[in-house]
Amino acid sequence: MIEFIRNIRHVSKYESKLLFRSWFFRIFAVLAIAVITVFDIAAVLQTGINMSKFIVIPSNIPYSNMLLLNTAQAIIAIFLASDFLKRDKKLDTSEIFYVRPLSNAEYVFGKIWGNLRIFFILNLIVFAISITASTASEDAVIDWGAYVFYFLTVSIPTLVYIIGLSVVLMLIFRNQAVTFVLLLGYIGATVFYLSDKFYYLFDYMAYFLPLMKSTVVGFPNLEEIAVHRSIYLFAGLTCIFATVPLFGRLPNSTKGHYIWITVSLCTFSVCIGAGYRHVGRILRQNENRLSYIQINNKYVHTPKMTVEQYGISLKQDRETFASETRMTGTALSTSQVFTFCLNPGLKIDAVKSGDRTLDFKRDRQILLVDFGREIHAGDTVSLSVTYGGRLDNSFCYLDIPEKELNERNTADIFSIDKQYSFQTESYMLLTPETYWYPRPGTGYSDESPDWQQTYFSRFSLNVTPLPGLVPVSQGEGTDSGDGSYMFRPEYPAQAISLAAGKYRRKSFVRDSIRYSVWHIEGNDGFYATALDSIRDTIPAIVQEMKEDIERRYRFDYPFKRFSIVEVPVQFSCYPRAWSLAQETVQPETVFFPERGFGFYQMYVKKMIVYMQKWQREDDIKDLQMQALRNAVWTFANPSLDRYFIFPQLFNFRYNIYSADWPVANRLVEAYMQNSLEENNRWKRREEGISDSEKASILLGQYAFKDLLADAEHRDLIHNIVGLKAFQLFAPAELNIGVGAFRDSLYSTVGKHTFRNIRLENLLDTLGRMSKTDILSGLTAWNDPVKLPVYSIREPEVVNVNDRGADFFTVNTVISNHSDYDGIVHVAMNVEGADYGDPKTGRKIMIPARRSVRLVSVWDNTPVFMNINTMISGNLPMLVNIPLNTDIRREVRPLSEKDEDTVLPEDWSDSVPDEVTVDNEDSLLFTVSQKPVTGLLPKLLDRANDSRFKYAGFRWWNPPLQWTATTDDRYYGKYIRSACVVRSVRNEGGNKTATWKIPVPSPGQYELYFYMTVYDEIKNHWQNKDFEYRFRVAYGDETEDAYISLSKAKDGWERLGVYYFASDTVSVTLSNECRARFVIADAVKIVKR
Amino acid sequence: MSILIKNLNKVYPNGNRALKDINLEIPAGMFGLLGPNGAGKSTLMRILVALLEPSSGEVSVFGYNLLKKRKEVRRILGYLPQDFRFFAGYRTHEFLDYAARLSGMTGARKRKQAVDAMLENVGLFDARERYANKLSGGMKRRLGIAQALIHNPKVIVVDEPTSGLDPEERIKFRNLLSEVSGNDAIIILSTHIVGDISSTCKRMALMNSGEISFVGAPEEMLRRAEGKVWRIRVSGDELTEIGNRYPVISTIPSGMSWDVQVVADEVEGYDAEPCPPNLEHAYVYYMENNLNLWTED
Known part of the structure; x- marks a missing residue:
């Protein structure tokens, strides 16, 4: 045995020497050390606002270091490990070592240990750097145990496995290039495709495996980690032991092979056993869950x-x-x-x-x-x-x-x-x-x-x-x-x-409410000390924010205490279909991740430093107050739904239930929170359509009841319920006005503090108050919604001078082209208007096959009109129309014409001999589509959410295929959409979009194209004059036409004047363009 | 203490029969294995150093069955392969130290002394810090022999050690081997260069086409060639004809004519004068005759 170990040490010593002298390794090591050093310095110095994650939990520095290093070393190790076999083959001097009395096992193990050893040393160096960096920071604490833990669980199993695997593959294929390519493919598959699938089973690098350590409970999944890492440690050992009989040198004794085959089989059994246990545990949990549900069903x-x-x-x-x-x-x-x-x-x-x-x-x-x-x-x-x-x-x-x-x-x-x-x-x-x-x-x-x-x-x-x-x-x-x-x-x-x-409390009493932070002993450094100098002001700020949220939601805070309780970072919960409340929020309590992990605003001390830098503000007290407000806002911010304290105001005090509709509570919550999605342009660009629009499309396809039970659309449940709530209460709002209806809802709910309210009773009461049959709205929930579609005429703003007094009339027409009545919400933004004015936000019923002329009169200049078409076939749901651009002036008395009127559906004042073809017209608009080939283009071209027709795009990485996307800036009768494709520079492009326009009668026509010019193109750094290239074909004629992007404005841009004698004119837009992408929207011809 | 080879055969997977029923006893001392390229010498050597498994037959090295007791055999073995040019990135002394360690030399101080002494011995002490792959061809060979000798092996196998060396290096190398042969070790020197054997080996074997065609002392081989070497003086026109009829060993111009040495049982039609044979003559004579015999068979 002594000889065995001695020989392994001898071989490894010299193998390490070789490895250390290889430039490949040196470059890798220097790069790894450099990157990690920079990373560590950035982390401890908190150079970025979001870097707090790396430092607030002390073990995160070694964890992140280990992940970074491990990913790199896992790739390098393949090359270096397979290299020794190639080297042995290539160097004629290797044989002089083969004739020595050491065994094959000693030789192979020595070589592998030599490789491992050098990586271990690199690990130690990296750790030394991160420890040094941590000591330099006042906030970074060194968690020595974590260093050992991550080294043992991440680095060792990964290296043993990948080195073992590459050596075995090298022995089987006897070609380093083949081995390298195979293993790179394998790594690629594990990182990009298999990733966390099958419960992390293929995650040999532990890149995805949950490995974060809590300062409170350490690793609650220690057993899972140990089992998972054993899979790879023993798989690696299996490969290493199998290498001995596969190694090409004649063994010292023929029986030697059998020993290693047996040992290899043993480690393989352990590996399989660990894998079985790992997957089995989760499968068992899943089985248990099913059984629990069945038992619940039974009783x-x-x-x-x-x-x-x-x-x-x-x-x-x-x-x-x-x-x-x-x-x-x-x-x-x-x-x-x-x-x-x-x-x-x-x-x-x-x-x-x-x-x-x-x-x-x-x-x-x-x-x-x-x-x-x-x-x-x-x-x-x-x-x-x-x-x-x-x-x-x-x-x-x-x-x-x-x-x-x-x-x-x-x-x-x-x-x-x-x-x-x-x-x-x-x-x-x-x-x-x-x-x-x-x-x-x-x-x-x-x-x-x-x-x-x-x-x-x-x-x-x-x-x-x-x-x-x-x-x-x-x-x-x-x-x-x-x-x-x-x-x-x-x-x-x-x-x-x-x-x-080991909780400690920091608290104060203000207005008979005790506000507390329950922190784990020693974890208060991140919240407390930084606010010492405004200690006296804290209660006032907190109360101010409390009152603000009470005003916002019209509920008072019902408890005598409000406590933020620090809990281990692993504490997790999920949004439910039936309530906005998650387990993180309990009556008078919010469970918040230890040390504010994941919330940079909680790292108050550092926030103050940042703000000082950004705002060049020296008043430290002012900065501290701002930082405190930011931190407290975490609990008042509806988008952080997990920690948002709305449930404290509503859910823990009221309970609306229904034997048929478990979603009752959530419905009222959603309405009270007034949480209809804003028209978030960035999100639309990312995803093509908004979540509420997705919800609206789904409500048109499926019954609300089915959607509530549909796991596939769980992510949209909030929007589905929100829309449904608005739909349910819209008739009542229409009847008595939005404000009055809300008042009656609050007063009815408010009478039932700490008591249950039956949804049906609530709706009945509200129905009586608003003289609307709200309750019957519930019966419609068993079927998909019949979606109305609306067209909206461009609003006309007139400055009317009536006997010396100036008024502004806004006049638009919304037409319902469906057989179903619909309700839209119209909001006006008028300079100096009082938001309490019921005219600024109102619901309007648009009857089936009817148009409504909306006229409103204002004392000041109207700025925007927002029309929310709610559950409808319109996209985008929310259209935002600027009003102050083209204001006509008339001197006349205000008349009856300046009031809303219902018109027939086809009231249309459209111009005869004007024909428009939009990209939504599947008969007259076509695009050339070739399938995307190649793995990388496919990967890059992947749409985020393939469940809907419309997708988003990124201007820096536009889609390779024509992709439909929506925006209220695009043209569309109901659906304001356009098709986007990446442009190319070669002549003629490789994709085209074609509009075929029927010509009503021969004559001279102006041809227009609907432009949307994105800022990214307009403000291109090269400031080049890019252009869209068109080909206009009519009769036997073909002509080229261009639109300059730098000169074009949003809206209809003229392509030219033509004499059309044929019955059809075809306009083709190619994707040859120097801008990154081309948008195909609509064309129109207008007879002269 | 000797090496006994019985009925040794080696057939490569491609069907090439590299060794055919070899029977050989190699006693202590320096043993030369002579033969043309492709005769099977290297195959035999590689089997002797346990790098290659024979297809059949037995080999006993100092009483150890080579097929069963490889470890014991490897313990007493020193080997210098035929090709010895490409090194891993070790310094000269590291290379030797590595070899020493793997041969079981455990004491660090003793090993260092042995390495230094050996480097001194082969004249590489001054080059000890140089990378082995940066040494000249001769130095590499010397390093090669140093690694083969570092652990005082009882059997030293050197395969074509002098090929590619300049004459001075070759002589140095031979002398180095001779020094070692003073011990009781067996040194097997495989070569196709006759001079290597004539100056160093007491016994030798001649290999051709996978078979041993001669075993004995070099003098024995010389004796067989006595009276078979002739010097003929010919004109330029006759030179080609002579070359066609007899194996020519040397051709030296002498005024308008040529002095030609040939190997033959007798020379007809020329004025031939017998000369004393050397081992090279004997080798050529032997190879020619054997080859002829072989063809006639």
């Missing part, structure tokens, strides 16, 4: 009770807890046996009513309590359940599709594990989703919304955490002196949560 209609009083006492243990929960409930129906639900990981010891032990039956999560006698509906009973154990996390989020559950949770290059509860020696977190205490009824059922009946209960919670830990729950925790804490929230709650850790 969803069984008798339930509401629980009015909960008395929970919980004692934390190292990785478990023991609890006794006393409940006082009222039977909802008459029965002897009642159904409760409790996390299936928890074991029930006893169920009692007073001193009497009750029979109970457990079916995984379901607890059936037999009271031994008939309990009549409305009767009140008490019971207590004694249970304990460890929560089964796979029971959580049964409603979330498996794909989404297994999706990677990332932040920049970091992969973060997803945990729904924590039970460790140093930390515990239990949220309602885990069912950590028995709750009446079942959990999620995909068959009946009956499961989802929420009731308000009074809670009292007595917690005995492990020594040194402080519990945080709803209510003020009072220390009983015996190591236990008592929580009694003053309000009835739908559910409660519990966290226990």
Whole structure:
């Protein structure tokens, strides 16, 4: 054995020497070290605003370093490892080493170890750099354990595997180029294609595997990591051991081979075993989930009770807890046996009513309590359940599709594990989703919304955490002196949560509300010290922001406390179909990622420095206040829905339910939040159409009921529900005005604080108040919406001088060309107008096959008109029309003409002998399409969302194929769309778009093209005069025509004047252009 | 202590029969293996140093069965392959140190002394820090022999060691080998250059077409060629004819005519004068005769 190791060391020593002397390696090493040094310096100096992720969690520096280095070394190692075999073959001096008495195993292992060793040294150097960089920063803390951990779990298995694999392949193919190409292909496939598929099974580099370490709980997925990395470590060892019998040198003894074949088989078995365990664990979880859902389905209609009083006492243990929960409930129906639900990981010891032990039956999560006698509906009973154990996390989020559950949770290059509860020696977190205490009824059922009946209960919670830990729950925790804490929230709650850790509190009381930050010991450096000098001002700022949000949503904050509780970074949750509230927000509590990870605004100290730099502002107090506002805004920002405190104002106080529509609560929430998507131009350019438009298209195709259960469109649920809410309430708004209807909704809901409201009752009440039949709107939810389509005439603005007084009239016509009535929302932006003026925002009914002339009169200049066509066939949904460009002046009295009037559909004042052909006209507009070939072009040409006809484009990487996209700047009767393609410079281009225009009668015509000139082209740095090239064909004639992009304006641009004798004229636009892309929209001819 | 080869055959996968039933005993001392290119010498050498597996037959090296006890054989083996030009990026002393380590020389200090002494011995001490692949052809050969000798092997196999060396380097090299042969080691010198053997080997074998055609002392071979070497003085016109009839060993111009040395049992039609043979003459004579015999068979 000593000789074995000695020989390996000898060979490795000299192999390392060679490797170290190879220029290839040296260049790689220098580059790797340089890149990582720059990266580390940038990270510790926080050169970018978003760099806080790298530093707030101390282990992220080694983690990111390791990921960067590992990706590079995994590629280089292939080349270097396969190189020794090639070198042995090429160098005639190698044989003098082959004739030495060392064994093949010693030689091969020595060579491989020599390779590994040099990479390990490189790893150490990189770590030394990052440690040095970290010591130089005042905020970066060095997590020594993380360095060791990432080295062991990322670097070693990757290198062992890839080196082993490349050596084996080299021995099989005996050609370095072939081996290299094969392995590069393999790496490419694992990184770009397989990535996190099959639960990270193919992620040999651990590039995607969740490896982020929490400062609170470390790695909650330690076992998963160990198993996953074992797969590759042992696969690598298998390859290395298999190399010995494959190696071309005659062995010292013939039996030697068998030993290594056996060892190789053993390591292979471990590798397969680990792989099986890895995948098996997730498959088992998935199976469990299905089984939990089925069980819920089975019991969803069984008798339930509401629980009015909960008395929970919980004692934390190292990785478990023991609890006794006393409940006082009222039977909802008459029965002897009642159904409760409790996390299936928890074991029930006893169920009692007073001193009497009750029979109970457990079916995984379901607890059936037999009271031994008939309990009549409305009767009140008490019971207590004694249970304990460890929560089964796979029971959580049964409603979330498996794909989404297994999706990677990332932040920049970091992969973060997803945990729904924590039970460790140093930390515990239990949220309602885990069912950590028995709750009446079942959990999620995909068959009946009956499961989802929420009731308000009074809670009292007595917690005995492990020594040194402080519990945080709803209510003020009072220390009983015996190591236990008592929580009694003053309000009835739908559910409660519990966290226990080394929590410390920073708090103040303002206006009888206690605002607290519960941070883990030592984690306050990122929030606190930077604000010392405005300590006295903090309460005022926070209160100001609280009042602001109360005003915005017209609800007051209902709790006596507001706490931000730091939780491990792995704590994860999902948006639900039925509510905006996620598990991160609980009554009076927001669970926020440790050290504000992922939210640079929480790194207040650094934000102040940044702001100082950007704003050249020296008033430090002012900057501190700004930084504080930015940080607090995190909880008031609707786009950060996970931490947005709206549920505190609404969901935890009101509960709107419906036996048929589990989405009831969300519908009202969406309406109250007024969250119809803005016309975000950037998003439209990226995706082609907005999420609300996608939702509108889907609502035209599928019933609302089906969309709610459709996993494929879960990402659009927010928009679908939002649109549906607007549609539901639009008739009522139309009847009594938007403002008045909103007032009645708020007043009705407001009467039901901490009580359930039935949706149908609510709608009935609102219907009576608004004299509208809102309730019948629900019946339409079982079918797809019949989409109206509207055309909008360009508004006309007239400055009317009526007896010396100036007025502005805005006049436009919206025509409904469908057989279905529709409602549009028209908003006006007028200089100096009061936003309370009902004219600035109103709903207008456009009856089927009718037009409505909209006339409004203003004292000041109108600036914009926004027409939101809501659920309709129009795209974009929101059209923004500038009004102050072309204002006519008339001196006349204001007349009756200046009021809205309903006209017939074909009121049209269009010009005769004018023919327009748009790109939406599939008969008259065609494009030449050749399929994209080649892997790389295909990869680059991939559309983000292939579910819809319209796609976005990026001006720097336009699509290779004609791609339909929308924008309110494009021409279109209902759909303002155009086709975009990447341009080429060769003559004639390689793609064309052709419009065939029917000519009504022979004569002289002006030919126009509808232009949209993008700023990116207009302001091109070369400032070249680019042009679009057209070919106009009519009769036997063909003529070329051009439009200069630098001179063109948005709208109709004249191509020329022609005499058309034939019945059709064809206009062809080629993609030959020096600008990056060409847009084909519409052409028209106008008879002279 | 010797090397015994019994019925050794080697057939390459392409069907080429490189060794045909070789039987040979190689005693201690310097042993020359002479033969033309392609005779099978290198194949035999590579089998002897356990780089190649024979198709059949047995080889015993110092009593160890080469097929079963490779490790033991490799322990006592030093080898200088025929081609010895391309090195990995080691310095001269590193190359030697690496070879020493792999041969089981474990003590660092002892090994360093041995490496330095060996470098001194082969005249490379001054070049110890130079990269091995930057050495001249002769220096590389000397480094080659140094690595083969560094661990005091009992069997040293050198394959075509002097090919490509200039005369001075060649003589230096031969002397180096002779020095080593003072020990009880077996040195097998495979070559197609007769001079290498004549000046150093006590015993030799002649190989041709995969077979051993002669085994014995070089003097024995010389004896067989006695009276078979002739010097003839011919005119320029006759030179071509002589070349066609007899194997010509040397042609030296002498005034208007040529002094030609040929190998033949007898010379007819010319005024031929016998001369004393050297090993080269004997080799040519032997090869010619064997070849003839072979063809006649």
